[in-house]
Amino acid sequence: MERFQSPLNFMGLPDELADRKRAKVWLLPIPYEATTSYGAGTRNGPDAILTASRQVEWFDREWDCEPVAGFGVHTLPPLATTHGSPEAMTRHVADAVRDLLTGEPAPRTLAILGGEHSISGGVARGMAATERGRDMVAVQIDAHADLRDEYEGSPFSHACAARRILETCPVFQIGIRNISEAEERFRKICPHVRTVFAEDARPGGDWLADLAAFVQGKNVFMTIDLDGLDPSIMPAVGTPEPGGLSWETTLDVVRTVCREAAAVPVFDVVELAPIPGMIAPDFLAARLTYKIMALIEAQKK
Ligand SMILES: [Mn+2]
Helix, strand or coil: CCCCCCCCCHHHCCHHHHCCCCCCEEEEEECCCCCCCCCCCHHHHHHHHHHHHCCCCCCECCCCECHHHHHCEEECCCCCCCCCCHHHHHHHHHHHHHHHHHCCCCCCEEEEEECCCCHHHHHHHHHHCCHHHCCEEEEEECCECCCCCCECCECCCHHHHHHHHHCCCCEEEEEECECCHHHHHHHHHCCCEEEEEHHHCCCCCCHHHHHHHHHCCCEEEEEEEHHHECCCCCCCCCCCCCCCECHHHHHHHHHHHHHHCCEEEEEEEECCCCECCECHHHHHHHHHHHHHHHHHHHCCC
């Protein structure tokens, strides 16, 4: 028998597939949690996803091969989190993303695991500061519009994620089913945000064609707040909302984006707050992360 278990990286990859110089995909864990307003635990999200990912099957029938053996994934150490202000953390995230994308070597795809959704404003800002952020748009899966200008005294709260991303680029949001009156008013007059509410995000609607047109030829930052998915399959989030996206609809969104975009240089999967003893949500997050990587990388051949 093998003496050691597989390495403690994404999918337990051997050195030749996890090597920083050779892997096309890099994974950055950001275990940041500071502004969570209800259920807590997102700081444990990245570890839970990494642990679950070691059980994910490499083979994928969609391509009849093991996609990860083609692109490789380098798991970076977790980003240091500051106990300073959320604003300082946003800057820290933005600088890290910018430097990773412009470094030598640099990943073809940068995947980020949260942590709470407030990190995504920094991720967008970091991508926008690079060549690969030219002509950029964002696609957000979320239960919440996250369009508040500030929340509980901070403009850098998780409840302001989309509003901060909007300062960088237009946003197409899907799965929304919790929005405040002020957010609804803002959304209606803001020309840069397009919202597909959860009840409209059903198979066969025109919204997928709208999404395709929105991302066509663009550099896309995809941000997946796991509470966008239905709590029946994704209960491990701070603020579960009934009536969310199915697994299949979530993948329809990702497939559409990957097919139509010029590139998806960066994506994040955020807000997993693991429930002790319940592994299904952790595994879903790991499977989703791998599937997104594979769909992005499948466009590169
Ligand atoms: Mn969110």
